[in-house]
Amino acid sequence: MHIFKKILVVLLIIFIVIQFIQPDRNKSVQVVPADVTKDVSVPENVQIILQAACYDCHSNNTNYPWYNYVQPVGWILANHIKHGKRDLNFSDFGSYPIRKQQSKLKAIADQIKDGEMPLYSYTIIHKKARLSKEQKVLITDWAQKAQDSLDKINP
Numbered sequence: 001m002h003i004f005k006k007i008l009v010v011l012l013i014i015f016i017v018i019q020f021i022q023p024d025r026n027k028s029v030q031v032v033p034a035d036v037t038k039d040v041s042v043p044e045n046v047q048i049i050l051q052a053a054c055y056d057c058h059s060n061n062t063n064y065p066w067y068n069y070v071q072p073v074g075w076i077l078a079n080h081i082k083h084g085k086r087d088l089n090f091s092d093f094g095s096y097p098i099r100k101q102q103s104k105l106k107a108i109a110d111q112i113k114d115g116e117m118p119l120y121s122y123t124i125i126h127k128k129a130r131l132s133k134e135q136k137v138l139i140t141d142w143a144q145k146a147q148d149s150l151d152k153i154n155p
């Protein structure tokens, strides 16, 4: 029993110590001229879903509830943000070449249809990011329409 107590104490100390290693926050107060709404029209109901379900990892502004200040949860999220933004950043979408915008819109529809996004591990905690069937249809229809409108400029 004695050894278990020691292990518990060590784990507790490690847990406390890692709380002091906070990752950088993904926050920007800058007005973003390259936001996705620059080149593509985004209806309000779509925008609300994207903000609730995607923007934490795919924009320059993450919403941080309290548990994201607990490590290692915060580290895991920081890692998702790093990779998520590299692949798709809604705050920067308007600066992408049209070709890239088109392929990203297609990727958005595909990821939603396949149930790949939002990441499952994220939706366990972030209930607001769980998409209903109707919300999925809204997003995929929007992505398709936005793609069509870009196809007219750049077939």
Ligand code: HEC
Binding pocket: 050, 053, 054, 055, 056, 057, 058, 079, 080, 081, 083, 084, 087, 088, 104, 107, 108, 109, 111, 112, 117, 118, 119, 122, 129
């Ligand atoms: C918890 C963080 C997180 C959330 C929330 C999230 N994503 Fe992602 N997303 C990622 C990561 C990380 C990647 C990089 C690929 C991977 O690791 O699976 C990615 C990749 C993608 C890609 C692939 C881009 C490409 O070029 O192939 C698309 C599209 C995408 N996400 C769309 C979305 C949409 C739409 C939502 C909201 C409905 C969303 N994501 C929510 C983290 C997230």
